[in-house]
Every structure is written in C-alpha cells, then in structure tokens.
Amino acid sequence: MGDFKKISPIEAAHLFINKYFPNCQGAVLAGSVVRGEGTDTSDLDIVVFDKSLNSSYRESFNEFGWPIEVFIHNLTSYKHFFELDYKAAKPSMQRMVWEGIILKDKGIIQSIKLEAKEILDKGPDRWTEEIITTKRYFITDVLDDFIGCKNRAEEIFIANTLAELIHEFVLRTNGQWIGSSKWIIRALKNYDEKFTEEFVDAFDTYYKTAEKKKVIHLSEMILEPYGGRLFEGFSMGKAK
Known part of the structure; x- marks a missing residue:
C-alpha cells in the first residue's frame, strides 16, 4: 500500500x-x-x-x-x-x-x-398476489427439501437458500428493501429487530446442533398470514 x-x-x-x-x-x-x-x-x-x-x-x-x-x-x-x-x-x-x-x-x-x-x-414496488403465491410455493418446496434431507452437507446449503427466501418474503411482503450477504441482517433489523433475533436464533441453532425445529417453525410462521404452505394446485406458465 x-x-x-x-x-x-x-x-x-x-x-x-x-x-x-x-x-x-x-x-x-x-x-x-x-x-x-x-x-x-x-x-x-x-x-x-x-x-x-x-x-x-x-x-x-x-x-x-x-x-x-x-x-x-x-x-x-x-x-x-x-x-x-x-x-x-x-x-x-x-x-x-x-x-x-x-x-x-x-x-x-x-x-x-x-x-x-x-x-x-x-421503497420497492409492492409484490402482487401472483408474486406472493409464487414465492410461497418456492419456500414450501425448499422447506420440504430441508425437512426430508438426510445428507448434512446438502442440508446446510438448502438452509442457506431457505434463509434468503425467508428474508426476502418477510421484507418484500411488507414493502421493505432486501439485502444480500451482511445486508440480509441489516435489512431485517431495519424492519423488525425482534423478528431478526428469531431469524438468527433459528438458523444459528440449526447450524450448531442440526436441530431443524426452529427453522421449520419460522418458515411456517411467515407463510401463515398468506395462506401457509403451497404445493398442490400451484401452476405457473400454463396456458389458460
């Protein structure tokens, strides 16, 4: 230098x-x-x-x-x-x-x-109902992979994806800016410090102990106000 x-x-x-x-x-x-x-x-x-x-x-x-x-x-x-x-x-x-x-x-x-x-x-454009529905489906899909996975190495990276999807869903459904890397936590804290503590605790517990319950609960909690998990009946790109 x-x-x-x-x-x-x-x-x-x-x-x-x-x-x-x-x-x-x-x-x-x-x-x-x-x-x-x-x-x-x-x-x-x-x-x-x-x-x-x-x-x-x-x-x-x-x-x-x-x-x-x-x-x-x-x-x-x-x-x-x-x-x-x-x-x-x-x-x-x-x-x-x-x-x-x-x-x-x-x-x-x-x-x-x-x-x-x-x-x-x-703030960013508000998500439409169609976008929210699509994001519910993607979170449900990754959550199911996370729950069923028995391979620790694969599980870790499924959890990473789930964390990003959860942060995006919570912030965008509430009209907030999102982040990446360290800005995931900064963006969440800027919106809701209590939720951020729950978010960090859930994933920290999983990474340290492999216990999935808190991550599963967090995922289901954020989806619940919008209709919960979504799989059956979801369609994207099908001609009407």
Whole structure:
C-alpha cells in the first residue's frame, strides 16, 4: 500500500480524489466507514461524478494505506444503476450516494442525493398476489427439501437458500428493501429487530446442533398470514 501509514478514511479519500480525479464535478465517500461500522478489513467506497466520461465503470486501488473501490459515473449514467437497484429492491447505489460524505462538489451532489433519498423513502414496488403465491410455493418446496434431507452437507446449503427466501418474503411482503450477504441482517433489523433475533436464533441453532425445529417453525410462521404452505394446485406458465 505504498509508503503511507493508515490515515483517516476522509483524509485518504480526499487525497485519492485529488490524485486520480482532480477535475471531477463531484465525489462522495460511502460505505461502512461512514456509518461507523468499519472493521480491520473495510475498504473505502467512493462514488465519483465526472461529466467527461462516456460511460460508467468501477475500479479498485490500494492507496494511502487503504483498499479503495471507486464507482465512476458521468452526470447521467448513475440513473441507470439507480433503476437497476430499484428493480432488484437492493438500493446499494442510492444508499452510497445518500449516506456519503461529500468530498468534492461543483454544484451537482445535492440534487443527486435528493434523487437517491426519494427512491429510498419510496421503497420497492409492492409484490402482487401472483408474486406472493409464487414465492410461497418456492419456500414450501425448499422447506420440504430441508425437512426430508438426510445428507448434512446438502442440508446446510438448502438452509442457506431457505434463509434468503425467508428474508426476502418477510421484507418484500411488507414493502421493505432486501439485502444480500451482511445486508440480509441489516435489512431485517431495519424492519423488525425482534423478528431478526428469531431469524438468527433459528438458523444459528440449526447450524450448531442440526436441530431443524426452529427453522421449520419460522418458515411456517411467515407463510401463515398468506395462506401457509403451497404445493398442490400451484401452476405457473400454463396456458389458460
């Protein structure tokens, strides 16, 4: 990482922008270090806006004592990523921009931040009854696999899939953003801390002891308000 000791994230981010993007119109520092959730392995996430670019790209660096991941956009390309993240119900780009600490601004950052905030406040599109029915079927199918499986190695990865499906179902049926990896737990906590504790406890118990009861109960509990498990009679793609 060169000859630099690990300086503060904001100082490192300013030095980085001055070195690599001195003519950009704006830049923000985002990610875990901004939220006070940084760890020894955290990197710096920096979003750059440069009107001279034809298209967006991302690039990784080791500079000023920090691993740095930079997301570079012109003054319109970021809108495409806002739309992609909105459709996926995982607004990572919007969060980076809204939460980001301004490193440089030639009069464009505040309006982009407000765009991001408007999307975050709106939330994802509500699931239709058809989507909810389909998701009930998929959860039921994976749950049945989980209950019947006798192979520990296979069971572990069925449980992983079930955890993702449960988190998605609970959040999307309640009009909330979802996550992936560590953001699964963060998204759940943002919605309902008590449920998150039950969710973590159920899967933690299973992974430690191979006891399935809590995971089964959790799965059935979240499906119950929408009609419970679904298998017989489900159809998808059949011509009417």
